Amino acid sequence: MVDVRRVTLPGVGVLHSITTTDGAEIAVVAHRxxxxxxxxxxxxxxxxxxxxxxxxxDEDEARTVAELLGGTRIVESIAELDELPGVPIDWVTVDAxxxxxxxxxxxxxxxxxxxLVAVVRDDHAHPSPPADFRLLPGDTIVAVGPTDGIEVVFRAIREGAGGDTEA
Structure with missing residues (x-):
């Protein structure tokens, strides 16, 4: 049996990793x-x-890989365990x-x-970052609020659209 290491990454997600018999590490960071x-x-x-x-x-690609490996049901069950009822929280990693x-x-x-409750950079969380906090590729932005509002902010992260938007 293979030992699976599970680590909750505050503001990021959940990391699951294994070490293969030849010593390589394979890990999955599952984002909500x-x-x-x-x-x-x-x-x-x-x-x-x-x-x-x-x-x-993306979600479809991850699901396809999970199906290829035979673990769709397990992955979905683990993701459900990490949800907090009534507390919409989500995160996104900034790409270059x-x-x-x-x-x-x-x-x-x-x-x-x-x-925006935190930005996680490397292994350090920056709680309540100020407006002048510069975002770098690899940073993870953690947001709390209504799902539709979070989607507005996350869409702006990917596509742009500064300014005030009421969701």
Whole structure:
């Protein structure tokens, strides 16, 4: 039997990882939005040596890979365990080609009832980041509020659209 390591990543999601018999590490970071990061590191690689590959999968791609590996039901069940009833919280990781990359949080639209509670950079959380906090590729933005408002903010992260928007 393979041991699965499960780590809750505050503001990011849940990481599940295994170490193969040859010492390689394979991990999945499951985001509540449905996207997933598939990470693989060869045997003997350290966290800081840059060896490894990360692949971002959207919800359909992640589901397809899970089906290919035979684990769709398990993945869905684990995702359900991490939901807090009545507390809409979601997060998104900034990609290099996102409209917000290199810009500040103040450049994001304001959506009614949405609060950006943290930005996670590397292994450090920046709670309640100020408007002048510059967002970099790889940062994870954590938002709380109505689902439709969070979608407005996250769409602006990907596509742009600064200014005030009431959701």
């Amino acid at each position: 939005t449905g996207s997933s990061d598939l990470v693989s590191r060869p045997a003997g690689a350290r966290d800081d040596d840059g060896e490894g590959v990360t692949v971002r999968l 080609d996102d409209a917000i990359a290199g810009r500040t949080i103040g450049d994001l639209p304001v959506a009614s009832g949405v609060v």
